Amino acid sequence: LLIVPLVSVLFTTIYIYNSAEFVELLTSQPIKRNKIWISLFIGLSGSMAIAFFLGAGVPLFIYTEPSLSLIMVSIGMLISLVFVSLAFLSASITRDKAKGIGMSIMLWLYFALLFDALVLFLLFQLSDYPIEKMMIGITATSPIDLARILILLHLDVSAMMGYTGAIFKKFFGSAEGMVIAFFLLTLWVAIPYYISLRIFKRKDL
Template sequence: MKKIVKYVIVDILRNKIVIAYTAFLLVMSLSVFNLEDNASKGLLSLLNVILLIVPLVSIVFSTIYMYNSSEFIELLVSQPLRRKTIWLSLFSGLTVALSLSFFIGAGIPILLYQPTGTGIMMLTAGILLSVIFVAIALLASVTTRDKAKGIGKVILLWLYFALLFDGLVLFLLFQFADYPLEKAMVGVSALNPVDLSRILILLQMDVSALMGYTGAIFRNFFGTQSGITIAFLVLVLWFVVPLWLSLRKFRSKDL
């Protein structure tokens, strides 16, 4: 397992797209912190970049990598290795490589300019988003044989999580304005890891005006500290469940 993980990590870190991704995050992070007179404002500006770019790169790159590695996976399956070991090794290699890329690009500037609880929370949320969207990418690639369909599926998922979800929430609120939807909205917010990550960071910063409707309800319903804990646990579930489903599918898949 260690050899497979090491091979995947080295292979990904040498990839031009990953190098460009790291460089982009590094340039953006340093620019944001140097342009803002306040490090906290810099974090807020960087938050929007992280919530859009990290999920996009993680899900699309991981999906393409899995399709391009199909022959390598078939070779591994033909060896006396358990499918569970192969799948978890690929997942570990992808998550470590993309998390390391995020840490170098955004994590180091965050720790240099804002080494506070909020900075560490943003770093944690970024790494969790990397892991979550790698897990979703693995599930998409193992359930869809056609590469074009698989990539199309993950791009649509990213659009839903990053852009469409908030619009759908507002639509529901306007449609059912006469009904008490507060408790339901707490459950709805758990359906989007990007929204949960934003809530997690903004609860730590305690910036009420920027939390959005779901974030404000989350804080009012659970309180700040309990809200952070629950959001974190739901984010963990967001990568455990897709990984488990993809592993189950891979075990029974005819390659």
């Protein structure tokens, strides 16, 4: 949950900047910009998903029960797609390669490390108030935390998370909670990509 997003976001960002001249050439042809952008997205998302499946999915299916393996592989692939989508957003905002890569790394740092620190600070400051249920909503604002909680709940370690773990298990452990969690992760893929597409279509290359 740390390395997979980092590899996805860095590889995608660097690839887009290295392919900038080729993309400019394609835009000069009678091809719609949205087709160019979605083709890039499908190609990079597919390669990241296949790489994750071969690296983590195959061993999981061999050594773990199929239902748990399927859930963990699905979550891992979705996280890869989320950070591919965020990389597209970073690359579409600025033409400067260094700024784009820096922005991608900052996004990864925020979701992987800084977000947890902010949540811990919030929990500490509001420890006298019942904010456990509010934590479900806060968790939805970080794809890595959402994926981490889903994996922990399916590994049956929610008891180690105390009362908050019980709240998470009650919500995310149900079928409706799982559907909502996967829907939220899908939104994390769709929304940054859609914003990047809008920027790319209006961009003067």
